Amino acid sequence: MRLPRVFDRQRRRYEELVTRHLDGVLDAAGEARLQQLLDSDEALAVEARELDAVTALLRAEPLVEPPRSFALPYAPARAPAPPHRGPLRWMQAATATAALVLVTLIGVDLVVTPAAVSEAPESSTATAEQAPAASQAAPPSSDALALDAAVSDGIQQRAAAPEPEPAPAAGRSALDWAQFGFALATALLALGVALVSWRATRSRA
Amino acid sequence: MGRSHLPEGQPEGQPEAVPVTSPPTPGQDDLEWARRAQDGDLVAFNAIVERYQARAYNLALRMLRSPAAAEDATQEAFFSAYRHIGSFRGGSLRSWLLTIVANAARDALRAPSRRRTTSLEAYTEGGDPGGPWPHPDPQPDEQAVRAETSRQVHDALDRLPEDQRLVVTLVDLEGLDYEEAAQVARVPIGTVRSRLFRGRSRLRDLLRPVLELSGDLPRQSNGGK
CATH class of the missing domain: 1.10.1740.10 (RNA polymerase sigma factor, region 2, helix turn helix motif)
Structure with missing residues (x-):
């Protein structure tokens, strides 16, 4: 049966306290807390005593004597000094940063560009529809006539020009997403290389 | 890292064992x-x-x-x-x-x-010249008991999962503190503590007969926890 979470927490707390106690690194407050736990639960008290006995048994074990001396009979060749990794590290950081910037730019482009493309046809259509309505509502003045002629020319030009198709927009979006994915993968790869290099440097140090 | 972190001589809390080096x-x-x-x-x-x-x-x-x-x-x-x-x-x-x-x-x-x-039995069966665990007490009976205890302890250690065996060895046998053990085992300190607890708990079960024999644990009829 699965114990409620509160008991798991209490159990983990006990395990940490008793481990620290056995290793002699538990402070006074921790000792008091552990004692409180042991006083409230006889099973825990028994377990703690048994763990204490096991630890004592382990620590009483002497080291196995090595079969021979491992002193070096001669000085082996020193490993070559590690290459100066400063420039390489800067280049890795720069690559990761550039890749992140690229990802950000493409992401922003993806978010902004489709909205602009979708708004453009709607506004032009609205202009074309509103223009005749306006010309019907008011008597034509000379300026209005000139404007009307210009609008009519614009409508005719638009009618002559091919209408923007949704399919090419979708194709471009897919291409953008592919670019975004590629840039993201590059950025993650660059970050991974930089992280692995950093950890390797730390472990060698 | 500063010089103040350098160990000075034998670290505190080191298990008392027979010195095998100068x-x-x-x-x-x-x-x-x-x-x-x-x-x-x-x-x-x-x-x-x-x-x-x-x-x-x-x-x-x-x-x-x-x-x-x-x-x-x-x-x-x-x-x-x-x-x-x-x-x-x-x-x-x-x-x-x-x-x-x-x-x-x-x-x-x-x-x-x-x-x-x-197996390490080669050591416990006298396969190693000079004996593996040098005890200062030359009394044959006591030496035999200690050797048998050592054999059981080492057999029990060998039955631990590798990760638990490593931290138990580092802390309980080698005398490293948590930070040093974490560095050697390449795990966080919290992981060292949890592996220590699990390893010691498993050893408690495996070594129960030894502990009961030595009087450190009360005998149990069912032999388990």
């Missing part, structure tokens, strides 16, 4: 030896070897469970340590060396041709 020369601490070794002083490096070879060998032995493989790994580790002594930047020399030993043992475990599963 005590360190007074006034020559790890940092001084390391500095001289970095300058190419083989004598100084061999002083480090003499000081830590028992711990190094025991760690390799516990990880590889084979005296021959442990011997190879320990020697390889000290060669590697000399070749890379220039990368030691201070801190605990013991941890630095044991990390190299642990890495050498891991390499040995990964190499199929070098994988050996010889």
